[in-house]
Amino acid sequence: MKQTKISEAVVRRLPIYLQVLNELDSREIQTVSSQELGVKLDLNPAQIRKDLAYFGEFGRKGIGYDVVYLIEIIRQILKVNQTIKVALVGAGNLGHALCNYNKYSKDNMKITAVFDDHPAKIGTNINNLVVQPMSELVATIAEQKIRIGIITVPAFEAQNVVNQFVSAGIEGILNFAPAILRVPDEVRIHNADFTRELLSLAYYLNHEGEDSDETAMD
Amino acid sequence: MKQTKISEAVVRRLPIYLQVLNELDSREIQTVSSQELGVKLDLNPAQIRKDLAYFGEFGRKGIGYDVVYLIEIIRQILKVNQTIKVALVGAGNLGHALCNYNKYSKDNMKITAVFDDHPAKIGTNINNLVVQPMSELVATIAEQKIRIGIITVPAFEAQNVVNQFVSAGIEGILNFAPAILRVPDEVRIHNADFTRELLSLAYYLNHEGEDSDETAMD
DNA sequence: TAGATTGTTAATCGATTAACAATC
DNA sequence: TAGATTGTTAATCGATTAACAATC
Incomplete structure (x- = not known):
């Protein structure tokens, strides 16, 4: 797999x-061209070919891409060809919602540990997981070799959770709190603040x- | 307000x-430079100045930007200086979570109507809103002059909800379902699929x- | 063989950054 | 006045798109 610098x-x-490929696969479509993908996604076919290249x-000239094969390849690229364990902090409504996604997800990303420091939450069950106190975060993350963490706590607590994730060796954070958070350079943070x-x-x-102008102008 | 084509x-x-400005304001900081904003956000100060320009x-040479004034300006640009009403379809965990955000939000975007077609959900209360059946969607959206809709239903129902939103005259959609959805050109859709x-x-x-290479390479 | 479609190079387009005169 | 910082132009950088030889 050649790897230059990917933007x-x-x-x-x-x-x-x-x-899209998963969707095509579930409809038992076996082959797809960059042209067809482009139409579905509103993207330039050349861009799709270039991205993959x-x-x-992975394609065959004159034919296109094999759907199942390309799914496997992209999973490999994204490193989700094996199950990736994820930790979640914040067992509120949003935390519940994300844990439930687990059940239906075709992706290999599974939330396998849930933390919350609210006494009423600790010990309760979410989707077969027991909510643990924050004091157990470092040990559990080490034990399960978890590398990705999700934050679903209120904004004012988010930076604190980030810090604990970082000490625990988490490499990537998905943050749902509406806050601007500081992480060291080697940790990646994506914001999903709706x-x-x-x-x-x-x-x-x-x-x-x-x-008084009703014309929809472009 | 000069308006060319904004990317x-x-x-x-x-x-x-x-x-960030809200954060600065809550800490009663009155003035900020593009330099300082850049540090906080990991952005080039020139980019921040250019964006605003x-x-x-809005700034003063030698001084910087007045925090309160700039907040007001950006709210105007984003058209959230008055309350914007939002409709939500899908009264599950995620729908609940988003409705609760409402209470704490400093932004003027409020979910004012919730819909779900599951009989067990209809008529229940979420955060002072009664869950309505989908049959009432068009009328309620017209009545409340709602222009933005949120989708928090399972993926297989999402396109159906999109279509109903579009018939109801919704102009912008925030989609949380992991699905690729089709909208007419004049409707904007943002995906928040986590x-x-x-x-x-x-x-x-x-x-x-x-x-067997442990070096963290850049 | 003729038609389709890839992978890739070159051309274009747009976004980011540097630099600096204006000015508080 | 000296120092700081804006708004903006020009330079740079990077991403998207067009075009086409290779080939299924």
Whole structure:
């Protein structure tokens, strides 16, 4: 697998490819061209071919890509061909929601440890997992060799959880709290704060009638 | 407010600026420079200045930006200076979690209508809102003049909800279902599917020990 | 063979960064 | 006045797209 320097834009498209491919596979479609993928995803076919070509030659000229094979390849690239264990801190509604996703997910990412420091939560059951106190975080993460952590606590507690994750050796964090968090350079953090998404969505609402102009302009 | 063509990258940074500014404001800091914002957000100060300059001149040379004033300006740009009503479909755990965010949010985006077609859910209460059946979606959205919709149903039901949102005249959709959805050109859809985030995070895990090389290479 | 489609190079497009005059 | 910082132009960098030889 040749590996130069892959841009973040490329990496962010890989899970999307995986999603369509899974869909195609469940409909028992065996082969797909970059052209067809492009239509489905509103992407330029050349971009799709180029993205994949960073990692190797997976297609067949004149034919396209084998769906099952490409799924396997992208899983390998994303390192989710084996089960990846994930820890979650914050056993509220959102934490529950994410744990439940587990059951239906086709991906090999499983939440295998849940933590919360609220006494009422500790010891309760979420989807077959017992909620553990934060004091057990470091030991459990080490024991299970967990490398990814999810934060679903309120904003004011988020930085504290980040720090504990970092001490525990977590390498990647998915943060749902609406807060700006500091991590050391070697730890990666992705923000899934939905208020950001909502706010940027609001920007695109046209203000019709604002100056008595009803035309939808581009 | 001068308005050329604003790139999506710029729009996506505005909510982040708003977040830091709110934080600064709550700490009663009155003025901030692009330099300081850059440090906090790991962004180039020139980029921050340029982003803001697309919309007007809001800073003072030699001084920086007035925090309160800039918050107001960005709210105006994002069109969240008045309350924006949002509809949500899918009263499961995730739907509950998002409704609860409402209470604490400093943003002016409020979920004011919740829908679900599961008989056990209809009529129940979430955070002072009564869950309505889907049959009432069009009427309620028209009545409340709702323009943004959130989807928190399972993947296989998501496209159906999209279609109903579109018929109801919704202009922007925030989708949490792990599905690829089709919308007409005039409707905007943002995906908040957390599995995508998790998968791209997995890519960045180094594979130490894989070829007996423990060095963390950049 | 003719048609389709890949992988890849070159061209284009757009976004980020550097630099600096203006000015608080 | 000297120091700081903006708004903006020009330079750089990187990502997307077009084009096409190779080949199934």
